[in-house]
Amino acid sequence: MSTSQVSSVNTADNTGGSILRYTFSERIHHWLGALFYIYCLITGLAFWSPYMYWLAALVGGGPTARFWHPWFGLAFTLSMFWMYKMWLPDLLTTDADRRWSRAMKYYVENEDEKVPPEGRFNYGQKLFFWLMFYGVILLVISGIGLWFVESIPWSLHWLAYLAVTVHVIAALATIAGFIIHVYMSTAMVRGSFTAMVEGKVSTAWARTHHRLWYEQVTKGTSSEK
Amino acid sequence: MSQATLAIRRISGHPGPAPGEDVERDELVCKLVDTTTCIGCKACEVACLEWNGYTFTDTVFDNTYQTMPETTWNYWNLIKFNEHEREDGTVTLLMRKDQCMHCADPGCLAACPADGAIVQYTNGIVDFQQENCIGCGYCVSGCPFDIPKFNPETKKMFKCTLCVDRVSEGLEPACIKSCPTGCLHFGTKEDMKDLAETRAKQLRENYGIEKAGVYDPAGVNGTGVIYVLHDVTNPEAYGGLPKNPHVPWVVRFWKGPAKWIGNLAMLGGIVGVTLHYLRFGPKEVDAEKHENGGQP
Numbered sequence: 001m002s003t004s005q006v007s008s009v010n011t012a013d014n015t016g017g018s019i020l021r022y023t024f025s026e027r028i029h030h031w032l033g034a035l036f037y038i039y040c041l042i043t044g045l046a047f048w049s050p051y052m053y054w055l056a057a058l059v060g061g062g063p064t065a066r067f068w069h070p071w072f073g074l075a076f077t078l079s080m081f082w083m084y085k086m087w088l089p090d091l092l093t094t095d096a097d098r099r100w101s102r103a104m105k106y107y108v109e110n111e112d113e114k115v116p117p118e119g120r121f122n123y124g125q126k127l128f129f130w131l132m133f134y135g136v137i138l139l140v141i142s143g144i145g146l147w148f149v150e151s152i153p154w155s156l157h158w159l160a161y162l163a164v165t166v167h168v169i170a171a172l173a174t175i176a177g178f179i180i181h182v183y184m185s186t187a188m189v190r191g192s193f194t195a196m197v198e199g200k201v202s203t204a205w206a207r208t209h210h211r212l213w214y215e216q217v218t219k220g221t222s223s224e225k
Numbered sequence: 226m227s228q229a230t231l232a233i234r235r236i237s238g239h240p241g242p243a244p245g246e247d248v249e250r251d252e253l254v255c256k257l258v259d260t261t262t263c264i265g266c267k268a269c270e271v272a273c274l275e276w277n278g279y280t281f282t283d284t285v286f287d288n289t290y291q292t293m294p295e296t297t298w299n300y301w302n303l304i305k306f307n308e309h310e311r312e313d314g315t316v317t318l319l320m321r322k323d324q325c326m327h328c329a330d331p332g333c334l335a336a337c338p339a340d341g342a343i344v345q346y347t348n349g350i351v352d353f354q355q356e357n358c359i360g361c362g363y364c365v366s367g368c369p370f371d372i373p374k375f376n377p378e379t380k381k382m383f384k385c386t387l388c389v390d391r392v393s394e395g396l397e398p399a400c401i402k403s404c405p406t407g408c409l410h411f412g413t414k415e416d417m418k419d420l421a422e423t424r425a426k427q428l429r430e431n432y433g434i435e436k437a438g439v440y441d442p443a444g445v446n447g448t449g450v451i452y453v454l455h456d457v458t459n460p461e462a463y464g465g466l467p468k469n470p471h472v473p474w475v476v477r478f479w480k481g482p483a484k485w486i487g488n489l490a491m492l493g494g495i496v497g498v499t500l501h502y503l504r505f506g507p508k509e510v511d512a513e514k515h516e517n518g519g520q521p
Contacts, residue, residue: 006344047338047361049484050238062339063380095376110505149362150375154295156463160366161475172487176494183498190507208511 017158018200019217029082030196036076037132037178043069044171070147078138080133087129097123110205117211131177140185142217231393235345237337252266253349253414254392255331257421258322259453260463261428261437262408265290265304265320272403273302273324276388296323298374301385302400305464319455321463322400322409325372325385327351332472336367336482342382349414349449350389355381369445369470370394387449417451424453446473 022030043065046056046166056065072098085093099116099124100107106114107124145163152159180193185192193203236243270292274281276291280298285293289306296303307319329353334343343356351363354372360380364373373382388398396402397411410420421439428437438457441447452466460466 048362050240050338050340052520053240053338056359062357066359066361067380072293088303108501108505109450110508112508112511121335146362149365154371157366157371162475164366164479165475168483168487172490175491178493179491179498183502187498187502188505188507191510209508 012141016098017202017204018205019200019203019214020199021195021206022199024199026086027199029086030081033076033079033083036072037174039072040069040076041178042181043072045119049133070143073143076132079167080136083129084133087121091126091128091129093123097126112208118209118213119216120210120213122210128177128181132174133176135170135174138166139174142166160190169225231280231389232343232347234347235264235331235334236341237334237343238340240340254387254449255411255412255417256327256387256398256410256450257347257417257453258320259408259410259421259451260319261321261424261434261453262406263320263454264406265318267292267406268306268403268405269409270304272304272399273385274300276391276399277301277386280358281290290318295371296374297382298376298383301325301383307462309462319463321452321466322432323464325351325387325388325399326370326445326470327444328369328387328470329448330359330472332367332369332445332476333373335366335472336363336365338363348392349385350392350428351449352386352389353382353384354357355379355383357380367472367476369467369472371465376428381399412435414447414449421451421453424456428453434493440466441468442470444469491501 038174039059041058042055045052046062046065047069053062056062059065059068077112096116096118099117103115104124105121142165143161145159147169149160149163178187185196189209193200195201195205203218206217226487227262233243233246233503234246260279261364272282277405279299281355282293282297287294289308290304291306292303293300302322305321305323307321308316309319326392327350329349331343331345333353334351337343338361339357339359342354342359343351344354345351357499358381360375360382361373361384362373364382365371365375375382387486388400391398401409401411418439418441421441425437426438430435434455436458438454440452440454440460442455452460454463456462460468502509
């Protein structure tokens with residue numbers, strides 16, 4: 001995957017000062033996932049707290065929200081698995097990640113000169129992906145229990161309690177990741193949001209934030225991580 | 226019971242306290258079911274359907290005299306038949322009228338997320354308001370008695386209303402009205418408790434049924450439907466009546482501390498990233514050209 005990515009970047013888009021970071025297909029799948037997740041977030045928060053129940057009104061009221069929440073959840077699950085298929089080669093932990101993770105403190109505090117170079121995705125981005133990936137697996141399994149709670153035999157009623165617990169914990173964990181993801185991709189790492197909308201980043205951006213990936217796509221030879 | 230008893234005491238999924246929740250309550254209503262004089266005629270089942278406007282649905286034969294295995298969204302009142310072997314080896318048929326217990330501490334209401342979908346009146350009746358119900362089924366997780374049932378067509382939950390429409394007009398519930406043996410009684414909680422205790426005492430002293438007693442479980446702060454049982458130490462024998470019902474601790478935690486821990490964590494996340502931005506700001510892009518393959 002990453003090799004074909006590199007060549008397509010080199011032949012088509014590595015012109016002037018910008019590099020193709022996300023293909024059209026990657027952008028579409030990212031934003032579909034975002035749509036499904038945000039729908040589930042809004043409706044889920046409405047069911048979570050009476051003080052946020054008004055959020056259901058934004059998407060057509062409580063019964064409508066309750067009807068669609070599981071379906072959007074399923075759609076998000078599919079979307080997550082699609083991203084898994086699409087990005088897996090770029091998401092495996094590398095030696096660069098291990099070096100990067102030891103310097104994460106400097107990354108957080110913007111002392112980027114002390115941060116070792118990273119590939120297409122840095123370790124933090126990979127952690128976010130795996131958080132959402134395992135999160136959605138827990139959410140969909142527990143969600144099916146909540147969806148069809150009346151079909152759970154009375155003797156197995158503890159399954160309903162387990163489903164509630166797992167659903168809440170997994171949802172809160174993904175919300176933590178979601179807050180950080182939105183913050184970093186809009187405010188903290190400028191250019192990320194544009195990259196996910198228009199697909200391109202400047203060469204300087206690529207060199208600064210993803211040096212190994214930059215070298216890979218500009219040289220065309222894989223200086224394997 | 227007067228209209229005054231229909232002031233709302235608790236509202237599910239409602240931000241803030243219900244207006245007037247601390248007003249001293251007047252009279253709780255209560256249904257007494259004396260299982261020792263029930264003959265299993267099912268008149269109450271029919272009366273319930275008639276009053277509430279449901280037609281008779283298909284019965285499900287389950288090797289007992291029972292109409293169907295459990296109550297359904299449009300069948301709120303079911304006599305549960307249970308063969309029970311006594312200590313001396315003889316067999317008896319235990320019959321218990323199963324319906325919503327109208328808990329003083331209703332688990333369904335605690336679990337419900339929809340503003341106003343479940344209310345508890347001052348008279349103790351726990352009532353589903355289908356116009357506010359979103360059909361999520363959280364009440365199923367909250368109920369210790371397996372009572373709320375889902376109508377797949379309207380996607381709303383239903384259960385016994387204790388005939389709140391009759392009670393509010395000063396009538397007794399339809400099931401009480403139909404009972405031919407007088408095993409069903411209706412009145413204030415205090416009166417029904419008295420009557421039940423008197424009956425249990427009579428069973429113990431005059432009939433030698435030593436374990437006879439009243440089922441009014443403390444785990445849910447008592448119920449609006451109480452039973453006289455031949456053996457109060459073994460309510461499970463009466464078709465799965467739980468010995469110590471209570472609102473599941475998972476539901477309590479989920480709707481209590483978990484809510485605030487979760488909300489604080491979410492708020493903390495937002496505050497956290499804001500502080501990070503104010504302290505460290507955005508990352509700088511190194512604009513300088515490095516033509517030597519990116520080495521700085």
